Amino acid sequence: MRKTNLYILLLALFALAGSAQAQNFKLPPYQKVQLPNGLSLYLMEQREVPLISVSAVLPAGTIYEQNSPGLAGVTADALMFGAGNRSKQQIEEELDFVGASVSTWATKETARLQASFAKKDAALVLGIVRDLLVAPRFDAQEWEKMQSLRLVEYDQAKESPRSVIADYYNAFVWGDHPYSRSSAGTKASLQAITIQDIQNFYKRTYTPGGAALAIVGDFDARQMRKQIQALFKDWKGKGQPAQQLAQAPQPQEARVLLVNKPDASETTFYIGGPGVARNNPDWVAIQVVNTILGGRFTSWLNDELRVNSGLTYGARSNFDSYKQGGTFAISTFTNSESTEAAVDLALKTYQRLHQQGIDAATLESAKNYVKGQFPPRYETASSLASLLTDMYWYGFDESFINGFQQQVSALDVARANAIAKKYFPADKLQFVLVGKADALKDLSKKWGTVSQKEIKDDGF
C-alpha cells in the first residue's frame, strides 16, 4: 500500500462537498416527514439497484452518559442482545442468511444504526431494525459476555498507538468538557455497568422525538412511509431538550502529554488545539485550506515529512467537528530516534501556513482536488442515507450541498489566508506523543509543559 487509509477517512469529511465537473450536481430529491410520534423520516428513492440502506441517528452519545463512561457505546451494542421475539443469535442468523448487514455504535454526540440489505428482504430487515430500536431485550447474560469481551479488547486496543491516540488527544484537549470522553469508556466503569444502567440509559435517550431515520434505495416512497409509520407507531417519547454544552476550553499554554508505551519502537503523535463546530459558516473553506496543509498526498505536511525526508509513511492534518465545537490536529508517526526531527519539521511546516501563507496556484489545485474527488462520495445508498441523518443532526439542508461547488470556487487567496489565521491555532499548541517516555521526556520540554501517563493505566 502506498498510502494509509487515513486519507480515505479524510475524504469522508468532504461528504458534504459539491462537484467540480458536475456543474449540475444536485442531491437527488427526497422527502422529509415527521411522524406523529415525533420521529423524523427521510426517504430517497434510488431505483437503479435492488438494494436499500437505512441510517438512524439518536441523541444517545457519550455526552449524555453522565457518570458512567462507556455507557453510550455499550447501550448501542446492547441493542443487538435480542429484540422483539428474537434472541441475539436469532437476529444474527436471520440477517446473515440474507446477507444483510446491521450495525450499531455510539459517537460523542449520537447513537447510530446502519443497515444494508436487498430489496426483497425489506420486510424482514426493517422489522428487525424496528425491534432493535423499539423493543430491545437487554439480555443480562449477553451483557456479561460482552462485558468480558470489551475488557479484553480495551487492552488489545492499547497495543496499537494508532487506534487510541485520538482518545488521549481528546481527553487532553477537552479536559473536563463532555466532548473529552471516548466511547470506549474506562475499564472501571465498564466493570460497574449493569444491565439496569443500560436499560435506564436507553429509556432516557432512545426516543423518537429526538431521532431521525433515513432510508435510501429501491422502494416506493409512499408505501415505505406507510410501512415505517405502522412499524414504529408504538415507539413513544419526546426528544431530550437540546443540551447546551460549555464553551471549548482555551489552552493557557503549550502542553505535552507523553503516553508511555515502553515496548514502542515508534513515536505516534498529534499536535493541535481547538477547532470548529460542524455548523461553522466557514466550514467548507476550512476544509479547502486543510487540504493544502494536510489533506492530500501533496499536502505540505505529507510532502515534507514523507516525500522530502522519508521520516514517516504519512502525515496529515484534520478538523474533527461536532455540533458545538471541535478540534484540529496534525498527526503522524516516526521511528523513536527521529521523534525530534519529525516533530520539529511538522511545526516548521505548519508555521508556513501563518507566516508565508497560501499562494494562488496551490489554492487553485486544492480547489480542483476537493471538487473532483467529491462525486464518488455519493455513489451508494449507504452514503446518501448517512448524509441525510447528518443533515438532521447538524441542522443543514440540501442547499448547502447543492451550493458547495460555488462555495469552493468562490474562495480566493485573501480569504484562504484569513481562514488560515482565524481557525488554525497559531500558538499554545497541545502535543500528545505515544512512545517510549524515557527517551522523550527531556526532549519534550522544548515543546511545552510535560505530563505523563502510562498506556497500561485505565482510561485515556
Added chain:
Amino acid sequence: MRKLVLLGLLCCATLAQAQNTPDDVKTFTLDNGMKVLVLEDHSIPNANMYLFWKVGSRNEYPGITGLSHFFEHMMFNGSKKYGPKEFDRTMEAAGGSNNAYTTENVTVYTNWFPSSSMETIFDLEADRIASLDLNDEMIESERGVVLSERSTSLENSNWSKLHDHLKGAAFLAHPYRWTVIGYESDIKNWTKEDLQRYFETYYAPNNAVVVIVGAVKLEEVKRLARQYFGPIPAAEPPRPVHTVEPAQEGERRVLVHKSVSTPKLMMGWHTPSTSHQDYYALDLLNSILSSGNSSRLYKALVDERQLATSVFSYVPESFDPNLMYLYASASKPDNEAELEAAIHEVLETFIKEGPSERELQKAKNGKLMELYRSLETINGKANTLGTYELFFGDYRKMFDAPKEYEKVTAEDIRRVAAQYLTRHNRTVGIVKDLSTELTDAQD
C-alpha cells in the same frame, strides 16, 4: 453504480437475468500487447483507471524481497516528462487522486479522476511506464518511507510478525515464503540496478491489464490508449515462476515472542490456486466458517465458549497454490491451547457432517450480496473486473460467479474441508508473551 450489472443475482431463481451483460464490457488489445477493458457508466461525472501489473512478491528472490512493493512506490517518483513529485502534483491539480497496492501476485495502480481529466491521466501513466527515471535521492528517501511503513505495521498490529513467521514455515521453496513488505535487511540494501532490472523485466505493456470504468466514451478511450500507450514497446515476457512448493507432510508449528495482552493464533493450510476447480467450494467453506456472528467459528469460539475475542479466516486470490488462513485472538493471557483445541474440534465436526442446507444457502446468499455491494461503485467495478481477468483468466467469469457458487453442493464443501484442512497440511503459529520462558532459557 446506477445500473444492474449482475442480476437477478439475489437469490435463487433469477440468477441469469442480468440487465447488464458481459458484452457491456468492451475490450481491445494494443499492438504492444496491452489489454484494455472499458465499462461506460455515467452515474457520476467521474472515472477511474486501474492498471494491473502481473508482478508481485512471488517474482522476487532472497536479496530483493519487498522490491515489488518498493518499486510500486518508485513509480511515483519521477519520469522523463514529469520529474520527481510532478506525478502527484499534476494529478491532484487536475482534480484526481491515486493510490497503489502490491500483493504476492500483482501490483495495482489506481487513479480516480473527474472524466474531463482523463487525458492528463493517460499522459501521466504513459510517461512513467515508458520512461521512468530512477533518481538516487528519491530512492533513499523512499527507502525511509518503506521502512516506516514496515515498522508502523509491526507497531500497530500483533499479526504482522506472526504472519511473517507463519509463511516462512509453511513455504520452504515457493516465494510466498516472505511477506510483500520484505525483509528489513533487503529493504536497506537493494540497489538502483535492482530497480532498473525490475522495471525492464516487468513493466512492459504486454505484462499489464488496464481497466477503465466511468463516465467515458469507448472511442475516446481507444484513441487516448493508442496515442499514449501505443508507442511503448513490448518486451520479452518475464520468465514464469516455476517453483512448486513440495507437499507438506506433517504439521509445522512456530512460536513468536511479543509482549501481547492475550495470545494470537494463526493457522495456514495449503490450498490450490484461484483458477483451480475447488476455488468456489473453498470460498464458501471460508464463509461458513467465519463470515458473520452466526458462522461456525464465531458461534463456537466467541459466543458460546468465549475462548476468543475475534476469529477470521480467508482465502487469498492467488496465481499459485497458496494458504487458507485462520486468525483467532485468545480471550485470556494463557488460554491459547484450549482455543486451538476448540478450533480443531469445530473443524473435525465440520469435516464429518458438512454444512447444513441452510448454512450452504446462507453462504451463497452472502457471497452474492458481497459481490453486489462491490459493484455499487465505479471503483468496485474496476477492481472486480480486473481481479477476475487476472485471477480467473477472464473478466467474464465475474458474470458467471453467481452460477458457479450456485453449483456448489454441501458435499463439495465437506470434501474440500476434508481434503485441505488436515493436520499434516497445516502450519500453526502463536504469538504470545514468552518473556518468562526466554529468561529461563538463558539461565
